Amino acid sequence: MTEIAIEFRSVFKKFDDFVAIRNLNLLIRKQEFLVLLGPSGCGKSTILNLLAGIEDPTSGEIFVNGKLVNYLLPRYRNVAMVFQSYALYPHMTVAKNIEYPLKSDKGLSRNRDKITKMIAQAAELVDITDQLSKKPPALSGGQRQRVALARALVRDPEVFLMDEPLSNLDAQLRDTMRYHLINLHRKIGKATIYVTHDQQEAMTMADRIVVMNEGSAQQIGTPLEIYNSPVNKFVAGFVGHPRMNFLPGKSLGNRSVQVGEFKLTSSRDTGQKGTPLVVGLRPTDAKSKKGYNNVEGKITAREFTGTDTILTLSSGSIEGVRFRHIGGGSDIEGDTACFSYAPENVHIFNEDGKGRFS
Amino acid sequence: MWKLIGKQRNVVSLRPTPPVITVSYSVLFLAAIVSILPFLYILSTSVKDTQSLFSYPPEWIPEQLFWGNYVKLFQETSFLNWTFNTIFIGLSITILKLIIDAMAAYSLAKLQFIGKHIISSTLLMAVAIPVAALIIPLFFIVRDMGLLNTYWALILPALANPLGIFLLRSFIVSLPDELIHSARLDGASEWRVFTQLILPLISSGLVVHAVFTFMLQYTNFLWPLVAIQTETRQVLTVGISSLKSNFVVDWGLISAASLLATIPITILFIALQRFFLAQSLSSALKG
Structure with missing residues (x-):
């Protein structure tokens, strides 16, 4: 049986009338890298704050290593957190910043040699050994990030919490740090909860993703499950770039749907004949030739991204549907284009978007 | 042009x-x-x-x-006593006020507790009351406490002035909450957060507060005049003014006293102007 590092049991968090977290039930395994993904204000950072003890839950229970931590002060929870702004102590050198968490350990604070060794080890893990005597204002964004990581690593906590730690870095550095973080996680093997609104970050880093919206966990699953089988319109729209097309349709029964003038067949159930539905088509799943499920229309816009071209099509009752065409392509606006979809790529959701037909 | x-x-x-x-x-x-x-x-x-x-x-x-x-100033008046009293009282008030105001400012700026807003508003109202209006009730209180003619008569009322709390509070409010959360997660007690994080980070504010408080006490006239009657316990301002008798004004003596009285405050200002001016400039350049 896999050991559980963290458990949220029916956790609610309210700020006056605003419900920030709605009935959160979540198990996080030891050594797992869990990503909380969602738009701003969806409650993902609140989950970290609840776990860290910065906020108290309105109701529900939180366990770390099987121990109820609701009433424990942050310093007794054995969790380390890397903040979006890094929260380095600006008046202390990098070495003092890394040392800070060790000071609360009375037994350790007398053993200077051990402390120096621990600082050196943590600094080496994140490659900032040559910056130890500098103060944070003299460091670049990437270096500050590493110092924040070293400070979290140094006291060997049970759980790592990371609140959008890469969002202040430029795109190139973010890629490097992402790779670095994954390697680091593999090395130390501790449960990590990582908050981001960047779906690419979530997909590339996570063992499992929790997609959040309006305080509720919409779907919990591996990146592949989230991408291939989104449980509702929100998850389907939030994960994947370009965004999934949503088209109103009607069930024809027998796993078929009518969307405008097109008849599409899905591998998913479409309910009884006549049921109004929402059909989801990812632009990236489209094949640029006629095949099984065809959607045809006039090109109204064309965006060349380098590796491929995103074409926007309109046809009769359907407008503004986007498809990916691999490569540059010679189509111009006004031309007719046709795309086809494999049945497993035709997603079917309830009319209100809150669920899917499985 | x-x-x-x-x-x-x-x-x-x-x-x-x-x-x-x-x-x-x-x-x-x-x-x-x-x-x-x-x-x-x-x-x-x-x-x-x-x-x-x-x-x-x-x-x-x-x-x-x-x-x-x-020569006359040192031989025939209590000038040295007055100087000692002024510096001793000024320093005591400054040190005590820094400790009390910084702690109060931290709790009002960053801690959550019941009655916080009421306390804040009450303190703000207290700032608005002119000192002159407080003199008579203050005199009765200090007299009833048996503190007239003591150093405490000058030190205690000054500690109740809440202006410094608001000054330091504005410095602490500008510190990001994440710093404090991070320190708490790093195992720091509230006392360690306050002493190792907050105080060093608002050091320029503390210097400004210290200089203002000391200068205010150094030039304070009205309350010492009311609260202290013994000549040797008097402070410089009242002492110098007492050199002027009813019929004769010895301008030479008063000038000598006034000139010497400016020396400690000038030294203080020169020693701290580095912090003081840097702070005024940084707040001026911020916006």
């Missing part, structure tokens, strides 16, 4: 022309003269005997320097 530098239209750098510089320096020079003139006049008066004080035409530098005023 102002010359636009650079040929590009989007360059807005303005450099003053020589006439503007001349006028600016002239105005500054004039202001400096106006500021320093009273000091020079006091210096001059303090080294004159009574006769040359009223000589006509007045002379700035007397032919013979007269040190009798200074």
